[in-house]
């Protein structure tokens with residue numbers, strides 16, 4: 001799915017990422033863990049084609065998008081990637097249905113029946129009956145379901161989730177992780193940042209970032225415990 005070779009990222013004199021190497025296979029479910037400020041968001045912003053100012057090489061599905069212009073990049077993000085954030089990032093004046101429909105409205109992909117696609121994902125995340133509600137009328141867990149539905153409606157190759165359970169209680173977190181697990185079992189690659197080791201257990205593999213450097217599970221134990 002993706003390959004990162006020797007990636008570095010600096011904010012002025014501050015090195016946020018250094019010598020990052022990572023390969024994620026199609027169909028994997030990867031958790032990225034690490035302390036606050038270690039570089040997790042910086043890394044997934046690069047993986048999600050939201051940040052192009054890094055050194056090293058990033059290939060998504062074998063392609064290097066570093067020189068691609070912003071319009072084309074947002075098209076690629078919309079068509080190939082799905083994003084889920086800690087604070088849901090829903091549009092508050094839109095209904096559940098309208099929030100989920102957004103990626104289809106902007107996509108240039110052929111979509112024969114948008115309504116069926118939206119209804120399918122609403123059922124998948126267990127929100128049938130809530131189509132006309134506004135986000136403010138939903139619980140945190142329900143809002144995250146809307147965000148997940150919005151992330152998958154365009155059938156992305158890869159879902160990038162930044163602390164998707166960070167604002168949820170443990171029971172709701174489990175329900176949300178069950179949805180990610182199902183999506184992954186159906187073939188979607190998932191990369192998820194989390195602080196919560198219980199949540200990371202849902203992933204097949206966990207990598208750790210500390211001070212901008214990446215460690216695999218075993219290396220992390222060796223170097224830091």
Ligand SMILES: Nc1ncnc2c1ncn2[C@@H]1O[C@H](COP(=O)(O)OP(=O)(O)OP(=O)(O)O)[C@@H](O)[C@H]1O
Pocket residue numbers: 011014016034035036037038039040041042043
């Ligand atoms: N725009 C920026 N300008 C300067 N420094 C930045 C900027 N964005 C991030 N940083 C710094 O880079 C480091 C990594 O930040 P990042 O947001 O990637 O951490 P994180 O691991 O995601 O943290 P958290 O778990 O708290 O979200 C931090 O020390 C942060 O202060």
